[in-house]
Amino acid sequence: MYVAVKGGERAIANAHAWLAEERRGDTDIAELSVGQIREQLSLAVNRVMAEGSLYDPDLAALAIKQSRGDLIEAIFLIRAYRTTLPRFGASEPIDTADMTCDRRISATFKDVPGGQVLGPTFDYTHRLLDFKLAADGEVGEAPTRAPSPDPVPHVTGFLNREGLIEEAPRDDTPPPDLTREPLELPADRALRLQALTRSDEGFTLGMAYSTQRGYARNHAFVGELRIGAVAVEMEIPELGFAIEIGEITVTECETVNQFKGSKTEPPQFTRGYGLVFGQTERKAISMALVDRALRWEELGEDDVGAPAQDAEFVLYHGDNIQATGFLEHIKLPHYVDFQSELELVRKLRREAGVADVAEAAE
């Protein structure tokens, strides 16, 4: 029987008050400031900016504090805030060749012009817990060296000169925007890249890993990985010219993939591309591998039925806010829906001649 229910306001208010108290934790321990989170948990901040799809380190740090470090909850907060902002326009595409690189490595060419620059990396650490960090936070100054004035060109440019790699010719078609129009299939590469750059890191990593293990294997090498600052330029209508409106840190990964040629394309190296806000290299490499796997159709490859080749599967399940919204809603009250399910099961059991437990007991 349907019974309308109302109530729970006091319980909800009290639950939220307790949440605030639990968020703060033991008050004998100093409270975290937003600045501390921004500076000392910067890779979490970067992930929230990338998947929240809004570059603003202070807001991302605030969201992490508010969400008690639940990064998907923090991303949710950022996505919700983003929708309240008026949009001034779109930038000119950023010029990653002009990046001021903190880090730049190539796994394919040892002697790249500009050199192999490690930057502040976890690579080659021994992954041993550092108990000094638990004691005091003192760190020495990092060593310095006179920077070289040489340019740091894109690695794929060298292969391009020999014609050994597919080109990426400039195309200024206004790209589709999934924050304005629902994501529909077939999705062109621009739309796929937008979806991938904001998709969940864990999901994207799993998809990328599946291609390495053999599900649509595409033999990826990291042709280049670079992390650094790029200027963002936008045309200002009142001015009639473009100005720089800021500078953002991004991670870019270009994979070079073995390719034997297909019905439509000659044997050459093909490319996968990853570009993500912040220092987010696991995500950028994953994005490049998944981008490459999703390009099977335009490269004339066979659909081997691998999950990473399935644009619908990848693009419709990678967004952690969509996913968690649908997943978590099932824990909210469904009393009415369940009541009708209960009635149905009782009716079916009666029809099947199964005696009710209650009746049998009588």
Add this chain to the structure above:
Amino acid sequence: MDVSVTERKDWMGLMARAVEGRVAALLSKAGLAVERRFLRAPEIGSVMVRGRAGGTGAAFNLGEMTVTRCTIKLDCGTVGHGHVQGRRKPDAEAAALVDALMQTDRAEAVSAAVLEPLRSEEAARRAARASKSAATKVDFFTMVRGED
């Protein structure tokens, strides 16, 4: 006063990239009180940042960034526009004011008080990162091969 587009782009970019609070602080320290009114009060919004597939190819939407903009008009009729990264209304207002003043005969004073400090701060910030980055550059040495 004739101002080239290149010059104007240069100072607008410098102020857009500055550390939070610096544009407003330097301008207020300079004590350049002027009568002005808002054509557009400081406003926080977003800009969709674009990238290119493969770094050089088709444009795609990467994600948004926060931007604050402001437009002011001086009593003499000169209009100034400010666009700064992030959510910082005082800086956007100061940037608009500097942009306007840089088009007047007070340009030299404003440049010395606001733009030059911003320029040297930015240069120092960049040099510090670049020199740390350079220290992590790998010097390879080739092991002697057995057959040679």
